[in-house]
Amino acid sequence: MSRTPLPKSLARFNRVVTNRIQGVWAPFAPPLAVIVHKGRRTGREYRTPVLAFRDGRRLYVALPYGSDTDWVRNLLAEERGGVERLGRAGRLTEPRVVTEGTDASGAGLPGLARRIVRHMDVLVADIEEVPRGTARMPGRADTG
Template structure:
């Protein structure tokens, strides 16, 4: 059970407008800056972002078929803004992992309740 598309639309219109003030500095949050595949327009998507040894991991709570994921995969890069720093990242990789090992333990448990098993790995420059 990935989160419903209706919730994604609500978050895009309402919640994300509030989150954009928090995601740049709060632990576990970040902003993915990416370009549209067709429009070339710059988009900023607030998400839960967690550090890995060589980059970042993002839980795909709406699944791997969202526009922002497709944009990042097509461009093969994006920028992650987290903890007041910008990171250019590359080599996005979709990973299906039912153990959710890349996530911190409390987050892993929560994602298990939602049956979120798909993640996007991003490597830092």
């Protein structure tokens, strides 16, 4: 069962207004990041600002609107995507949504991050750094 603490109306507003503004600084301002994903129907590349925390080779992305948002469904359908975080590009593999259990606890995360991911659905993915000098962002052809 999906835990959705924030209303869908706020999600729609954020998609149309806030995400366009946050997308400018999210790749550089932790704990924000940008998830790059391919549309299931359009094949178009999309960029979605998110709240993300890293623990080693694992990325935890808070899902305040639940796991049925378009960007989550796109990432799960493709089984890969990209991320821009701290000014660096990375590839995401094996994305999965966790609603409870030890995988969502983020045991290695700082206290605040651990509390956040404990109270909502979380997308967990393995992350691989993209070497500097390669494509700036792992798009369709570069996600592996």
